[in-house]
Amino acid sequence: MEERTNPLLGTVVAGSVEKGVDIRLDAHASVEDMVVGRYVTIEGKKRRFFGMITDIRLGVTDEDISMSPPDASDPFMVEVLDGTATYGALHVLPMLTIGGDVASIIEGPQPVKTVPSHFSRVSLASEQDMELVFGKEDSQRFWIGNPLDMETKLCLNLEELVKRSNGIFGKSGTGKTFLTRLLLIGMLQKSRATNLIFDMHNEYGWEGSSESAGRKVKALKQLFPEKVAVFTLDEENSRRRGVSTDFTVRIGFDEIEPEDIAFLRQTLNLTEAATEAVYQLRRRFGRDWIQKSLDLADADETRDILQSMNIHESSFQNLRRGLATIRRLPFIVSKAPVDAVKTILEYLDRGMNVVLEFGRHMDITAYMLVANMLAHRIYRRYQEKTEASMAGNVAPPKPLVITIEEAHKFLNREVASLTIFGTIAREMRKYNVTLLVIDQRPSAIDEEVMSQLGTKITCLLDNEKDIDSVLAGISGKNELKTVLARLAPKQQALIFGHAVPMPVPIRTREWGTEASYKEFARGLDVRQQAEKDIKELFD
Amino acid sequence: MLKDKLGEVIESSTTGFTAECYELYSLPPFGSLVKTADPPVEIYGVVCQAGTSSIEPGRRPIARGKDEESEAEIYSANPQLWKLLRSEFRVLVIGHKQDGTVYHYLPPKPARIHAFVNLCSPEEVKQFSRSFDFLDLLMNAGPQVPVEELVSATLRQMSTAQEDQRSFLVAAGKELTALLGGEFTRLKAILTRLK
Incomplete structure (x- = not known):
């Protein structure tokens, strides 16, 4: 076997595949140096095992010691008992x-x-061991952070990652946004996928804010101006923040379909009957149905029309109130000057990553309406393109990753079947479109969707239900629970799923300092250089 | 070949022997490492019991110092006492040496009667105490011997020959902890006597 670089910790004394193995610590290894979530290697007779410390225990060989403990001020007694009658024990979950x-x-x-x-x-896993398992930083692997208490770079294979929908979870204020920004930069650098980001809080396009440092941190476009386009729904706000935007999105009334309203039922507070009425109104009035419905005067004539469609007066009023809420959104116009979907698709086709800022329109109605509408139409186009490519005419479209925040609003049990995001999450990569779901209440997300997420990255969660839903279906769930619940409230996360060979808790890579920006830019240079070299080689 | 002899063996068995001192009261300390030879084997043991009594079991000494100023005067007034009393010590065999190798288990044959008994030099103690395997023999010393006292006395005696006394005692303590698993009160009794 390989030369060992790390000191021995102890020996395996018991265990099972299901529950993991128990390790008795040697006398020289201090219990206090052990950390839940660290990696160890176990040298078996025929094979090596990699596992994660999931529990640390104090043991005694004789119950009398705990009943009448010796005088702790006597260093001799303590030293003698340490590691013999009183010992540290680790519980390790072997994974690979x-x-x-x-x-x-x-x-x-x-x-x-x-x-x-x-x-x-x-023994504790060495840097080489970690590299053996997780791979080195290369053209596909992106350094996202370091395993807890280690200097090794933990690299994610992003080409693999974007093949499936993924999720980032964590309580608010635990660093979800930073992690997402990192991951987006990674995808920009290391994968062929383009990104469409519905940026509810204006954090990803130009610059974001750092809660702890109280300063601004650079976001995508400042670092990669030639690869990122910022679209906005609120031009004035963007200008005030000094963001150079590429396009102002306007949405025409005539673009809104009954399905878009149906899925906003909860947020607009519509009744069942009112939602039904939407479809009838659309059938009767055609494309301009919203305008025409809102224009209906409160007259006998209207009542007749409604009666002919079997719509109750109160349902209609309920619907009108809902539609009026939408009309009040400043980016909604009766007819959009430029087709936003088309523009976004053009940018995406050129390999640009699009960040859609919502400016001051941070309310969930606006976010859900726009995100769902745009994503729906973009997805449809991707579907067409993929089908065409299957027929053999054209190349398949570039993989697209759609990032959505507050995902439980789109993917909860009631609406997951109505929104396009539910479909994308379920049907996954068939049409080269995947999701990056960001949320703080994973338990509210539809289980079916959760189970389809390939890789989950979760920051600290403390709600029992949320932890359960994130860890559902993973082996060693109970052990990982301990690890998850003990993550630091900032800059630490647990990654598990498709893109990593085994679950790993990490300290997220530094972001927001000049040095960190330079490092990211260097990553890009290498990639560009490599692409250039390849091109030169074949031209 | 054995210099500085303390006395000679007057009773012997596989597990131990009794020796009589040449000089009254010149007993080796309790727990000290002594040796006797049965060429080519050297037998090691620890002093586990010692005492002074009349040479005839039936004749008990009587009190004599009523009119004397000090204890020494009793002996000078009754010089026969030096001949009528004798000091004896019992040794528990804990190992032997053959062809230069120390073994921490019982020798093949018991010590011979009239074999000389010597105190071990610090070098010999150090060589012997490189391993703690003898502790097991000590722990099973038998009902006549106060085992906790014997073990702690032996280790204290041996530690004086070591360069690092403390780490020697800690290492010995750890060995004892393993031997006395489940008997914490006994262990505690020994450990408190080790300091």
């Missing part, structure tokens, strides 16, 4: 294993199907 023979080494780490034998030696 690598066989000793050449074939298995080439094959790489595999999921664990057994446990190491008795008295196998355990």
Whole structure:
């Protein structure tokens, strides 16, 4: 086996595949140096195991010691008992294993199907071990942070990541936005995918704010002006913030479909009957149905029309109130001068990443309406394009990642079936469109959607339900719960799922300092240089 | 070959022997490491019991100092006492040395009667105490011996020969902890006597 670089911690004394293994710490290893979430390697007789510390215990060989503890002020007694009669014990969840023979080494780490034998030696995972499991930073892997208490760069394979929908979760103020910004930058640098970001709080386009430092931090466009376009719904606000925008989105009344209203039922407070009426009005009035419905005077004539459609007066009033809320949104015009969807698609086709800022329109109605409408139409176009490419005429469209915040509003049990995001999350990559879901209440998201998320990155969560829903279906759930609940409230996250070979808690990469910006820019240079070299080679 | 002899063996068995001192009261300390030879084997043991009594079991000494000023005067007034009393010590065998190698288990044969008994030098103590395997023999010393006292006395005696006394005692303590699993009160009794 390989040369060991880290000191021994202890030996395996018990265990099972289901529950993990128990390790008794050697006398020289202090319990206080151990941290839940750290990685260890176990040298079995035939194979090596990688596992995560999920619990740390104090043990005694004799119950009498806990009943009548010795005088703690007597250092001799304490020193003698330490590591013998009183000892530290670790609970480790083995996750990956690598066989000793050449074939298995080439094959790489595999999921664990057994446990190491008795008295196998355990040591903290070295930097090389981590690199072996998670890979080095390269053209596809993006350095997202470091494993807890380690200097190793933890790299995510973003090309793999964007193949599925992913989720970022965490209580508010735990660093979701920073993490998302990092991940978006990563995707910009290391994957072929383009991004469409519905930026509710204006954090990703030009600059964001750092809660702790109380200063501004650069966002995507400042770093990668040639790859990012900022669209806005609120031109005035963007100008005031000094953001150079590329396009102002206006949405015409005639673009709003009955489905868009149906899905806003809860936020607009519409009754069942009013939602039904929407479809009838659309059938009767055609494309301009909203304008025409709002124009209906409160007269006998109106009543007749409504009666002919079997719409009750009160339902109609309920609907009118809802539609009026939409009409009050400043970016809604009777007819949009430029087709926003078309423009966004043009940018995306050129490989630009689009950030849509909402400016002052931070209310959830506006966000849901716009995000759902645009995403729906864009998705449809992608569907068409993908189908055309299947027929063999054209190249498939570039993978698209749509980022949505407050995801539980779109993906809760009631509306997940109505919105396009539910469809995208479920049907996944068939049409080359995936989601990046950002949310603080994962328990409110439809289980079916949650189960389809490929990789989940979660910051600290403390609500039992939220933790359960995030960890649903993963092996070693109970053990990971301990890890998740003990993450620091800032800059730490647990990553698990498709893009990583085993769950890993990380300290997120630094962001917001000049040095960090430079480092990111360098990453891009390397990629560009590589692309240039390849081009030159073949031209 | 054995210099500075303390006395000689007067009773012997596989697990231990009794020796009589040449000089009255020149007993080795309780728990000290002594040796006797049965060439080519050297037998090591610790002093586990010692005492002084009349040479004839039936004749008990009587009090004599009523009119004397000090204890020494009793002995000078009754010089026969030096011949009528004797000091004896019992040794628990805890190992042996053969061909230069120390073994921490019982020798193949018991000590011979009249074999000389010597106190071990610090170097010998150090060599012998490199391993704590003898502790097991000490712990099973038998009902006549106060085991906790014997173990702690032995380790204290041995520690004086070490360069780092404290770490020697800590290491010994750890060994004892393993031996006395489940008997914390006994362990505590020994450990408190080690300081």
